[in-house]
Amino acid sequence: QVQLVESGGGLVQAGGSLRLSCTASGRTFSSYAMGWFRQNPGKEREFVAAISWSGGSTSYADSVKGRFTISRDNAKNTVALQMNSLKPEDTAVYYCAARPGILSTQAMRYDYWGQGTQVTVSS
Numbered sequence: 657q658v659q660l661v662e663s664g665g666g667l668v669q670a671g672g673s674l675r676l677s678c679t680a681s682g683r684t685f686s687s688y689a690m691g692w693f694r695q696n697p698g699k700e701r702e703f704v705a706a707i708s709w710s711g712g713s714t715s716y717a718d719s720v721k722g723r724f725t726i727s728r729d730n731a732k733n734t735v736a737l738q739m740n741s742l743k744p745e746d747t748a749v750y751y752c753a754a755r756p757g758i759l760s761t762q763a764m765r766y767d768y769w770g771q772g773t774q775v776t777v778s779s
Contacts, residue, residue, distance in 0.1 A: 658682045658768040660752045665773030668742055672777070676737040678752030678770055686710075686730040689759035691766055692737045694748035694775075701751070705737060706759040715761055720746075742777045749774050 664676040676692070691706035705726040706715045714726055723742075728735040735752060750773050753766035760766070 660770035
């Protein structure tokens with residue numbers, strides 16, 4: 657069982673930056689691939705970024721490539737999403753997710769989810 661808690665969301669102007677953090681409970685965090693997804697009301701949950709258990713492999717949605725960076729610290733049981741050059745279309749609730757094994761870009765393959773944190777980018 658893994659419990660995830662996100663933090664770091666908020667309101668920022670277009671062009672600004674935010675850093676989201678996700679803290680996981682459990683002693684097997686280092687064996688889980690981690691992902692960040694986002695969702696707006698009435699829309700499907702959208703893949704943003706993912707990182708392998710070791711941190712050696714990452715994947716990004718085309719819409720955030722070059723602007724967002726995912727990282728993890730297995731000693732602290734945390735995964736972060738650094739978001740730069742934010743755009744109004746990045747506005748959403750952002751969720752942290754975990755799955756054992758290899759990373760995936762598909763939300764349905766993740767077993768554990770956080771409660772989400774709101775990111776709002778004003779124009």
